[in-house]
Amino acid sequence: MKNFYEIRLSGSGGQGLITMGMIMGEAAALFDHKYVVQTQSYGPEARGGACKAELIISNSRVNNPKPITVDILLTLSQPAYDKYIPDVKPGGIVIIDSSLVKYKKGKGVYPLPITTFAEKDIGLKVTANVVALGIICSLTKVVSYNALERALLNRIPPGTENINKKALSFGKSLKFKDNI
Amino acid sequence: MLFYKLYKDEQGRKVGFLQGNEACLEAALIAGLKFFAGYPITPSSEIAAVAAEKLPMYGGRFIQMEDELSSMAAIVGASMTGKKTMTATSGPGFSLKQENLGYACLNEVPCVIVNVQRGGPSTGLPTQVSQGDVMQAKWGSHGDHPIIALSPSSVQEVVELTIQAFNFAEQYRNPVVLLMDETVAHMREKIVFPLAEETEIINRHHSEVDPQKYKPFDTSFGDIPPFENFGSEYRYFITGLIHDEYGYPTTKPLEVKNLLDRIHRKINDHTQQLSLFEQYQTEDAETLIISYGSPVRSCLGAMEAGRKKGMKIGVLQLKTIWPFNPEIFTKLPSKIKNIYVVELNMGQLILEIERVIKRKVNIQGINKYDGLFISDQEILKYLEQQQGKKS
Amino acid sequence: MMQDIIHQYLRPSKKFPHVWCPGCGDGIVLSAIVRAIHSLGKSKNETVLVSGIGCSSRAPVYVDFPALHGTHGRALAFATGIKMANPELTVVVITGDGDGLAIGGNHFIHACRRNIDITAVVFNNSIYGMTGGQYSPTMKVNDYGATAPYGNIERPFDVCDLASAAGANFVARATAYHAIMLEKFIKMGIAKKGLSIIDVITPCPTLYSFYNKAGKNIDMMESIRDRTITIQKAEQLSDAEKEDKIVVGIFANRDFPEYTGIYSDLMERAKRSVKDEELL
Amino acid sequence: MAKKTKYLYIKKNWCKQCMFCVEFCPRDVIEVGEDGYPRIVDITKCRECTLCISLCPEFAIITEPEVTEQLEVR
Structure with missing residues (x-):
């Protein structure tokens, strides 16, 4: 387990990436007691095709708030994939929604049909971001599951607890093989 | 929401x-x-x-x-x-x-x-x-x-x-x-x-004078006159015109000068109390990075990374920009040979710093104004280049 | 019994005579404002006068209320802050046609739209007096001013139509000559919850008269008197016949909800929701 | 209540001679004096309509002797 992670969650506006970033950040900062800085796209960019939320999770004080290259990249849309794939550090992890994105295979590339899972297995397409959170959690261990679940449950609208919990644990339970 | x-x-x-x-x-x-x-x-x-x-x-x-x-x-x-x-x-x-x-x-x-x-x-x-x-x-x-x-x-x-x-x-x-x-x-x-x-919370200083005798710009209490509320028994007039102690417009040269002197003095005489700043590893520093606002983070990153490479870097963070406190700069450790002022503009506060530092020292700005945040690597790279030039 | 009401309100520490030219209507309007406040029994401490910049806006310095002589055009904005921060206060704005409707035009319509409980008295003399007689947004077409040497080519605002359309609860017009009517309208305006606009046609016997050869102060006052008609009378006239007339009366008197009152209700709702906000 | 004696006073050092009081007094109580300031001709003709006070831009017309005394010092 490294003690410094730069993470980019990317996709298009409306996929809940910024919410994901806030939940992950809150979980790591408040419940895992890490040093965390989270930033995100603003304005027209946030509503457009390649929107992002970024996190730096570290065991010591974070200086630069905005990652330039990343250890973990999540992409939920084609424009975001195309734009951000060059920024992945050697040995980095790329998680791709293969139901939406055409991608290049490689070491550390994890394609999963995240949106299809959300639609078929959870029964609600908008939970794709929560499924993705579960995937990041189990694949990277950058944030603990308990912390993530606590932060998630504090943020979602009342009445949606069960479906969100289901989506998170579903994401966590997936088995991965990187795509070489 | x-x-x-x-x-x-x-x-x-x-x-x-x-x-x-x-x-x-x-x-x-x-x-x-x-x-x-x-x-x-x-x-x-x-x-x-x-x-x-x-x-x-x-x-x-x-x-x-x-x-x-x-x-x-x-x-x-x-x-x-x-x-x-x-x-x-x-x-x-x-x-x-x-x-x-x-x-x-x-x-x-x-x-x-x-x-x-x-x-x-x-x-x-x-x-x-x-x-x-x-x-x-x-x-x-x-x-x-x-x-x-x-x-x-x-x-x-x-x-x-x-x-x-x-x-x-x-x-x-x-x-x-x-x-x-x-x-x-x-x-x-x-x-x-x-x-x-x-948390220390400071509230407005009210007057105890008789409402009939209250003047909103009374100088008899020092440079900061007690301030009363509209709606209280204290009735007074304020204007954007230069005013006397009652708040009434005046063009009398002495009153004009006294007012302007006082409102500046009330801040300038308290520069030391108002001046908030932090120094990081400046004791033995030969190179000092001065910054304020978010770039301070990158300066600290550059300092940590530079020190690992043996560069004696310190950081001075200004939390108070105005009033500008010259004393911070006149009292800098004498070992400091190079000063870099990191700003996300074309060089603004550096003008003040250059103005107050009288001794011979190399002062340069590290400026970024392309809309992006400055990273610690960028700062360190610049420092290394400058060091390379000199050696 | 006659009463020297205005003299009970002059600032004891202020020197007189005041700054306005001989025959200027501004002093007449100010004393009408003071009599209106007096007749409503408002306390001096809790009645705040706010003004902008210009001849009329010098008024609050002479009378013994808490008063703010602000920046050009911003009187209603300062007043909005005062009224919002302490809705208990009675807030009266003194503004001119240039101050209130040109540079302050945006604040004017938005104060009307919010319908905040402020009374604004517009000292309307169709000209910028303090800066040397430039045309104002209420100057008639073809009148002259320092910046209208060939005659004004801009159509004027009708202050009352504007205020009514923008949503003020009480809108009225009087003149400096009709000082008793003026006092009555100001009194009604202050008593009214919501925004009140009182447009006062007042003579500028110095600059307006100079550029428009309008005669001496008495000529101007008589002209105002003679051109004044009531709303009822105006309804019977054609547009051409109304051209030169000053239509006085109450243009709007209605009870849209008032802003600070609505906000107080909102605060009650918000306070109830604090429990949702308890710390986790 | 005993009726007070009618009283009207023009404070000359505040007056700017606009003559609104002279012009618009419906009963010609006030006229232009030799010094160019308004002066009271005949107080008995006054009906206390207050028009002169309302129309005086200078607050220079006073109707109570005590007020005159207070203001004269200013």
């Missing part, structure tokens, strides 16, 4: 994972904010949104005015009734606020103006970082006027300096500008809010 939650830690302190903007308003509530007027502008909009939601919960009032000019006027008006007031804006809006900011300076009306700096000039780069308004904060309104400006580098410092801004405003009877920047305003970090007993 709030995008953050507040939790309680073991000591009962509020904690949360907040943006600089959100933390700013939460801290203002701790400081006693009761009135906020604003106008939507990126990247400060979240401050107004949180104010609209939270102020009425705690007996305060929020209004979205028709423009920046009126927002500034409204907080001055509200402050006259004894309330702690604030507005928040960004570059283009800060330009419009200058008119009534000058009014508040002349009439010594306490209020806090947050300027979340973005790229300029003009509409500039609405969602990108800059520190281009440093000189505007001091000189933006016409005529010589006193100003206090503070600049935080982390979300926790936003909390600290927002409370400090309200305290300075009330203590010195002067507007205070909180110069944030897009980076610190929009990034989220873990914040611990102080408990009430851990």
Whole structure:
């Protein structure tokens, strides 16, 4: 387990990436007691095709708030994939929604049909971001599951607890093989 | 609709994972904010949104005015009734606020103006970082006027300096500008809010004189006259014209000079109390990086990385920008040979630093003004290049 | 019994005579404002006068109320802050046609739209007096001014129509000559919850008269008197016949909800929701 | 209640000689004096309509002797 992670969650506006970033950040900062800085796209960019939320999770004080290259990249849309794939550090992890994105295979590339899972297995397409959170959690261990679940449950609208919990644990339970 | 939650830690302190903007308003509530007027502008909009939601919960009032000019006027008006007031804006809006900011300076009306700096000039780069308004904060309104400006580098410092801004405003009877920047305003970090007993809150200094004898600009109490509320038994007149002690317009040269001298003296004579700064590893430093606002983070990163390579780097962070305190610079350790001033503008505060450092030392600016944040690697690379040139 | 009401309100520490030219109507309007406040029994401490910049805006310095002489055009904005921060106060704005409707035009319509409980008295003399007689947004077409040497080519605002359309609860017009009527309208305006606009046609016997050869102050006053008609009378006239007339009376008197009152209700709702906000 | 004696006083050092009081007094109580300031011709003709007070832009017309005394010092 490294003690410094730069993470980019990317996709298009409306996929809940910024919410994901806030939940992950809150979980790591408040419940895992890490040093965390989270930033995100603003304005027209946030509503457009390649929107992002970024996190730096570290065991010591974070200086630069905005990652330039990343250890973990999540992409939920084609424009975001195309734009951000060059920024992945050697040995980095790329998680791709293969139901939406055409991608290049490689070491550390994890394609999963995240949106299809959300639609078929959870029964609600908008939970794709929560499924993705579960995937990041189990694949990277950058944030603990308990912390993530606590932060998630504090943020979602009342009445949606069960479906969100289901989506998170579903994401966590997936088995991965990187795509070489 | 709030995008953050507040939790309680073991000591009962509020904690949360907040943006600089959100933390700013939460801290203002701790400081006693009761009135906020604003106008939507990126990247400060979240401050107004949180104010609209939270102020009425705690007996305060929020209004979205028709423009920046009126927002500034409204907080001055509200402050006259004894309330702690604030507005928040960004570059283009800060330009419009200058008119009534000058009014508040002349009439010594306490209020806090947050300027979340973005790229300029003009509409500039609405969602990108800059520190281009440093000189505007001091000189933006016409005529010589006193100003206090503070600049935080982390979300926790936003909390600290927002409370400090309200305290300075009330203590010195002067507007205070909180110069944030897009980076610190929009990034989220873990914040611990102080408990009430851990926070010093300064309230307005009231007078005990007979209402008939009260003068709003009375000099017999020192340079900071006691300030009474509209609506109390103290009735008085204030004007944007140069005024006498009663507040009545005057053009008598001595009265004009005395007034201007006093409103500047009340700040300048307290520069040491107003001057907040931090020094990091400056004791043995040969190279000093001076910065303020969010770039301080990168300077610290560059310092840590540089020290690992054997470079004796120290960092001086200015939390108070105005009034500018020359003493910090005249008392710098003599080992310092090189000074680098890191700013996200074309070189503004460096002019003041160059002005006050009399001894022979190499002073250079490291400036970035392309809308992007400056990284620690960029700073370190620059320092290494400079070192290479000399050796 | 006659009463020296105005003299009970002059600031004891202020020197007189005041700054206005001989025959200027501004002093007449100011004393009408003071009599209106007096007749409503408002306390001096809790009645705040707010003004902008210009001849008329010098008024609050002479009378013994808490008063703010603000920046050009911003009187209603300062006043909005004062009223919002302390809704208990009675807030009266003194503004001119240039101050209130040109540079302050945006604040004017938005104050009306919000319908905040402020009374604004517009000292309307169709000219910028303090800066040397430039045309104002209420100057008639073909009148002259320092910046209208060939005659004004801009159509004027009708202050009352504008205020009514923008949503003010009480809108009326009187003249400096009809000082008793003026006092009555100001009194009604202050008593009214919501925004009140009182447009006062007042003579500028110095600059307006100079550029328009309108005669001495008495000629101007008589002209105002003779051109004044009531709303009822105006309804019977054609547009051409109304051209030169001053239509006085109450243009709007209605009860849209008032802003600070609505906000107080909002605060009650917000306070109830604090429990949702308890710390986790 | 005993009727007070009618009283009207023009404070010359405040008056700017606009002559509204002279012109608009419906009962010709006030006229232009030799010094160019308004002066009271015949107080008995006054009906206390207050028009002169309302129309005096200078607050220079006083109707109570005590007020005159207070203001004369200014």
